[in-house]
Amino acid sequence: MDNTKPIRELLHAHGLKKTPIRAEMLELFMGHDVALSASDLLAKLTANHDRVTVYRALNSFEERGILHRASEDGQGVKYAMCGHQCPDEQHTDQHAHFVCDECHQTYCLEEVAIPDVEVSDAFSVNRVNYTLSGICKACKA
Amino acid sequence: MDNTKPIRELLHAHGLKKTPIRAEMLELFMGHDVALSASDLLAKLTANHDRVTVYRALNSFEERGILHRASEDGQGVKYAMCGHQCPDEQHTDQHAHFVCDECHQTYCLEEVAIPDVEVSDAFSVNRVNYTLSGICKACKA
DNA sequence: CTGTGTGCAAAGGGTTTGCAAGTAC
DNA sequence: GTACTTGCAAACCCTTTGCACACAG
Numbered sequence: 001m002d003n004t005k006p007i008r009e010l011l012h013a014h015g016l017k018k019t020p021i022r023a024e025m026l027e028l029f030m031g032h033d034v035a036l037s038a039s040d041l042l043a044k045l046t047a048n049h050d051r052v053t054v055y056r057a058l059n060s061f062e063e064r065g066i067l068h069r070a071s072e073d074g075q076g077v078k079y080a081m082c083g084h085q086c087p088d089e090q091h092t093d094q095h096a097h098f099v100c101d102e103c104h105q106t107y108c109l110e111e112v113a114i115p116d117v118e119v120s121d122a123f124s125v126n127r128v129n130y131t132l133s134g135i136c137k138a139c140k141a
Numbered sequence: 142m143d144n145t146k147p148i149r150e151l152l153h154a155h156g157l158k159k160t161p162i163r164a165e166m167l168e169l170f171m172g173h174d175v176a177l178s179a180s181d182l183l184a185k186l187t188a189n190h191d192r193v194t195v196y197r198a199l200n201s202f203e204e205r206g207i208l209h210r211a212s213e214d215g216q217g218v219k220y221a222m223c224g225h226q227c228p229d230e231q232h233t234d235q236h237a238h239f240v241c242d243e244c245h246q247t248y249c250l251e252e253v254a255i256p257d258v259e260v261s262d263a264f265s266v267n268r269v270n271y272t273l274s275g276i277c278k279a280c281k282a
Numbered sequence: 283c284t285g286t287g288t289g290c291a292a293a294g295g296g297t298t299t300g301c302a303a304g305t306a307c
Numbered sequence: 308g309t310a311c312t313t314g315c316a317a318a319c320c321c322t323t324t325g326c327a328c329a330c331a332g
Contacts, residue, residue, distance in 0.1 A: 017286065017331050038321075050289050055322060057287090072215040074296085076321060098264050107264070115256035119273060123239050123248070126275035132260065134267035158306050158311065179296075191314050196297060198312090215321085217296060 014064035021049050022057050026066070026081075035070035035078035035097075035106035070097050071106040071131060078106045096130040102139035155205035162190050163198050167207070167222075176211035176219035176238075176247035211238050212247040212272060219247045237271040243280035 007026050008018045016022065028044050029036060036044075038054045045054075058079055061067040070080040082095075096112040099105070114130040148167050149159045157163065169185050170177060177185075179195045186195075199220055202208040211221040223236075237253040240246070255271040 019287065019331075021288080051321090052290080052323080053288055060287095072213070074213045074215065074218055074321095077215055096258060096260075098260065098266075100264075101267065109260060112258050112260060115258060117237060117253050117256060117271070117273075119237075119239065119250060119253060122278035123241075123250075123273065124275045124277075124281060125239075125273045126242065127273070129270070129272040129274070130258070131270040131272075132258075132264065132266045132268070133270070134265045136265075137263035140265060160306075160312065162313080192296090193298080193315080194313055201312095215296095 010066065014066055016060055016064060020047070021045065021053055025054070025057055025061075029067065029079070029081045033107065035080040035108065037076040037078045039076060040078075070108055071099050073099065073104070080106070080108050082108070082110065094128070096132060098136065099131060099133045100136040100139055101133055102135055105136060105138075107136065151207065155207055157201055157205060161188070162186070162194055166195070166198055166202075170208065170220070170222045174248065176221040176249065178217040178219045180217060181219075211249055212240050214240065214245070221247070221249050223249070223251065235269070237273060239277065240272060240274045241277035241280055242274055243276055246277060246279075248277065 007023050010026065011018045011022060024045055024047075025041055028041060038051065038058060041054050041058075042049070042051060058067065058077075062069065062079065067079040067081055070078045072078070094114055096109040096114055098107045098109055100107075109132075112130075114128050116128075119125060148164050151167065152159045152163060165186055165188075166182055169182060179192065179199060182195050182199075183190070183192060199208065199218075203210065203220065208220040208222055211219045213219070235255055237250040237255055239248045239250055241248075250273075253271075255269050257269075260266060
């Protein structure tokens with residue numbers, strides 16, 4: 001299968017040029033069901049790319065709505081694609097996430113909608129983060 | 142009012158010795174309704190204490206259940222006391238938190254219980270983090 | 283060709299570790 | 308006196324910024 005065209009289109013639809021590192025990064029995201037950090041990507045990228053380039057690509061992807069922040073455990077931010085196939089418009093990332101205490105993988109629970117709560121008028125809520133943590137199946141074994 | 146004795150007892154009840162910096166840190170937590178980071182504490186402590194000492198005290202307090210992590214926005218972890226008056230036993234921190242996008246203050250919404258969700262058997266959930274963000278009353282003005 | 287993207291060097295902020303000196307009880 | 312705490316120095320990790328060069332369209 002040829003993933004090249006979809007990736008080029010995905011990038012162009014969000015106003016970004018197609019470059020080798022961006023394409024490879026998006027392929028990695030599409031091929032993984034867990035969220036990836038800048039370090040994860042650097043370890044997986046075939047060519048030796050600069051950390052800075054990866055950070056800037058991630059920021060661009062997030063700004064344009066190609067990726068969302070799945071978790072940030074203080075030791076790094078992890079990003080993920082919604083549905084491994086993002087729509088052209090900005091997506092909303094209103095699902096829960098799960099972080100494993102053992103392997104530290106972050107999973108998108110795309111089928112788990114975030115429940116609402118009632119809060120005081122003192123706060124105007126714009127975003128909600130719902131993150132579960134515990135042990136994932138792979139580590140339970 | 143004399144807060145000295147309660148603080149000494151709080152520390153001893155959790156197996157920690159009373160030292161000036163620990164006492165002052167706990168007083169700061171009791172006197173604030175928002176979560177505090179290591180940097181916040183360093184700025185508020187009267188004597189010049191070492192950053193490391195503050196980090197270690199925070200870790201001890203968290204391990205012993207005196208404080209809980211209220212938020213970690215990648216630019217630092219903020220801690221808070223439950224109910225500004227923690228029970229002797231380990232508390233559970235099962236309430237929502239609110240982080241203001243403007244002033245970056247973290248508030249404990251102690252009256253807001255975290256709603257449960259159903260997740261796949263693939264995950265054993267141990268903890269839940271529910272963090273709202275938006276604008277707080279002070280910044281709305 | 284022109285704006286966008288990349289690489290390198292350097293710096294910044296938060297946090298941790300090792301070790302020796304100090305202190306609570 | 309003894310174990311726990313502190314302070315200092317140094318290191319670690321993630322991330323950002325500035326600037327010159329390279330490349331996509």
